[in-house]
Amino acid sequence: MGSTQDKPQLMINGKRLDGRGPADLRSIKIEPNVVKNAAGSAYIEWGKNKIIAAVHGPKEALPKHFADPERAIIKCRYMMAPFSSLEEHGRTGPNRRSIEISKVTKEVFENVVMLELFPNTEIDIFVEVLQGDGGTRAAGITAAAVAMALSGIPMTDIPYAVSAGKIGDTVVLDMDKLEDNYSDADMPVAVKPLDNEILLLQMDGSFTKEQLKQAISMITDAGKAIREVQEKAIRKPYEQIIEKYQK
Amino acid sequence: MQTIVVPGEKLSDSIIRIQNSTVINGKTYSTIVGLFSSDKNTLIPLEGLWHPAYGDTVIGIIEEYRLNSYVVNLNSPYKGILITKYVQDQLKKGDLIEASVKELDKTKTVVLMRSRRLTGGKIISITPSKVPRVLGKGNNMINEIEQSTKSSILIGHNGVIWLKGGDMKLATDAIFRIQEEAHTSGLTDRIKGMLTSGS
Amino acid sequence: MYIQSATKEFINDLISSGKREDGRALDQYREIKLTKGVIENAEGSAMALFGNTKVLAGVKIGIGEPMKDKPNEGNIMTSAELLPMASAEYEMGPPSPDAIEVARVIDRGIRAAGMIDTSSLFIEKDKVWEIFIDVYVLNYDGNLFDAGTTAAVTALLSARMPKLEGESVVREGLNSKLKTNNTVTSCTFAKAANKIFIDPDANEEEFMDTRITIANDGKEIRAMQKGLWGGMTAKELEYATDLSFEKHKELKSIINKTLGE
Structure with a gap:
């Protein structure tokens, strides 16, 4: 939440500064298999966010006392590159924010990955934010889900994430950095689309009960479009080759 | 008709018994990226790991020597164990071996038997689920490659392939x-065509 | 990906007969792809692909204090991150000695060649411009030194220079460029089976006996780093040095072409 002083006007006649309506997403593109050495990987451009997600494993869980004889464990590293912001050079290494985001990202995947198939192993998820412009944890989860699918590790569904927020009294979707700085609420949510189960939810600011309900329904509506981009990216490597020989 | 399916994609409105699927509320969904054939009732993973089975041929690298066994890297989350007293060759770290799977213990450690040291040549690794395709029907694909390239090729079910010569x-x-x-x-x-034109 | 290695025997046999696994000559680089301006938020950036080695360099410029021993000069700080996604061998955690070596070798070439005149970064007493170069290894397939230097140098050559307005740094809507003096390039050679070859990939690095990196600006040698336990003769060093000047032209023309795009 930014200060209320010098607050720019973020909505004019129902349109946001970049021309979007309240429920519109920024443009989302996903490119599969960008990291050769990973089991699965994906590069996402979500608005001005540029993020690489990759999955390694399953491999022997280390250190050994971390291993669970019943299921695989997931480790996650979310990190912002020091050159990712338009402002000052960022500090390298994990901080409290990145450690928390790593944890909630890991928990999203613990819900959908079929961990019981790989006892005693670990699966690593890496989310590297190369350029950030608001909503990086949601974009990172969305990309990591594509990477996980491409790795061949079985999962019950492909989760997506997006955040809802509030500008003045209007509930909006997918805020960029500027909007986020001056918004009245921010709520990143990850969803399992098969049954619309909520896998991640964080929120700060202020929502009435009605606004929360509206935000959730805006998220699940937008989820269909996000899922489509994810699926397209997952199918792309295989369909490209099929098309090549159908001509 | 084969279609490409992704995790969470519906395969059937009812419960069907098929590998790599899950049932939610009486409907069947895929858990992998795979090729689904509704008439043959098969779902073949397009990416995937090796699930060790008794009798599988594997190729691996000796990783360490313990008291009475060798530990073998099998291109898999799980290590292979080779009991020293059944091994004829003197093995050291980094050596390549071919062996077959004798048993799987509860922790999914793969116990190996009938090992043989492989000398020279090189190894490559592929997605284990593609091994049957590389072998071909009645091994016709791999025979074709061996004849055309004059290379000796050994294929492990774990996706590791050893090539030598030619x-x-x-x-x-x-x-x-x-x-x-x-x-x-x-x-x-x-x-x-690729093999005869040499490119 | 758990196994991706050939054997030492195999690599040595190939190299001793003057061949390589991917069909290259011993004095040949892999295909190099270079793109600038991939991260708009950074003052400068470039992505370099040397075969399957993929490196992103980002340049940020800000205000800081000068080093105590150089009160009238600005700072250049180079870091390298071997991202854990880039290789099954890399781990999460603080920078490894390998990452630090990569950063320092890249830094030395840029610094020694005087690519940036650090005295021009002086603003006033206790206030100087600081240039941060961050090299991000996204995928490892050998030769991080050359890929890292190429990306970092291209990022610097294409970087915009921020402006100081009062106390605040203005980074947007400017067309002033960071002043640079020359183009430094780096060439890394490996030795195996008593032969010297350029631009080793991951397999070759695994089995090489020794390695040397030579940075030059087209006129003079500017930085060198020998690595690993194996030795190297004076004659081999001379051969590598000569070739590094020849390859400087090749690398520089790739960089210039990218800058012109």
Whole structure:
């Protein structure tokens, strides 16, 4: 939440500064298999966010006392590159924010990955934010889900994430950095689309009960479009080759 | 008709018994990226790990020597164990071996038998789920590659392939192409063409 | 990906007969792809692909204090991150000695060649411009030194220079460029089976006996780093040095072409 002083006007006649309506997403593109050495990987451009997600494993869980004889464990590293912001050079290494985001990202995947198939192993998820412009944890989860699918590790569904927020009294979707700085609420949510189960939810600011309900329904509506981009990216490597020989 | 499916994609409105699927509220969904054939009732993973089974041939690298056994890297989350007293060759770290799976213990450690040291040549690894395609029906694909390239090739079910002699580069290229195009039809003819034209 | 290695025997046999696994000559680089301006938020950036080695360099410029021993000069700080996604061998955690070596070798070439005149970064007493170069290894397939230097140098050559307005740094809507003096390039050679070859990939690095990196600006040698346990003769060093000047032209023309795009 930014200060209320010098607050720019973020909505004019129902349109946001970049021309979007309240429920519109920024443009989302996903490119599969960008990291050769990973089991699965994906590069996402979500608005001005540029993020690489990759999955390694399953491999022997280390250190050994971390291993669970019943299921695989997931480790996650979310990190912002020091050159990712338009402002000052960022500090390298994990901080409290990145450690928390790593944890909630890991928990999203613990819900959908079929961990019981790989006892005693670990699966690593890496989310590297190369350029950030608001909503990086949601974009990172969305990309990591594509990477996980491409790795061949079985999962019950492909989760997506997006955040809802509030500008003045209007509930909006997918805020960029500027909007986020001056918004009245921010709520990143990850969803399992098969049954619309909520896998991640964080929120700060202020929502009435009605606004929360509206935000959730805006998220699940937008989820269909996000899922489509994810699926397209997952199918792309295989369909490209099929098309090549159908001509 | 085969279609590409992704995790969470519905395979059937009812419960069907098929590998790599899950049932939610009486409907069946895929858990992997795979090729689904509703008439044959099969779902073949397009990416995937090796699930060790008794009798599988594997190729691995000796990773360490313990009291009475060797630990073998099998290109899998799980290590292979080779009991020293059943091993004829003197093995050291980094050696390549071929062996077969004797048993799987509860922790999914793979106990190996009938090992043989492989000397020279090189190894490559492919997605284990593509191994049957590289072998071909009645081994016809791999025979074709061996004859054309004069390379000796051993294929492990764990996705590790050992090549020695002949045109190893052409053989490697052919194997990687099969891996990449495994889900397409007419592959055998394309590989034959590639091998005869040499590119 | 758990196994991606050939054997030492295999690599040595190939190299001793003057060949390489991917069909290259011993004095040949892999295909190099270079793109600038991939991260708009950074003052400068470039992505370099050397075969399957993929490196992203980002340049940020800000205000800081000068080093105590150089009160009238600005700072250049180079870091390298071997991202854990880039290789099954890399781990999460603080920078490894390998990452630090990569950063320092890249830094030394840029610094020694005087690519940036650090005295021009002086603003006033206790206030100087600081240039941060961050090299991000996204995928490892050998030769991080050359890929890292190429990306970092291209990022610097294409970087915009921020402006100081009062106390605040203005980074947007400017067309002033960071002043640079020359183009430094780096060439890394490996030795195996008593032969010297350029631009080793991951397999070759695994089995090489020794390695040397030579940075030059087209006129003079500017930085060198020998690595690993194996030795190297004076004659081999001379051969590598000569070739590094020849390759400087090749690398520089790739960089210039990218800058012109």
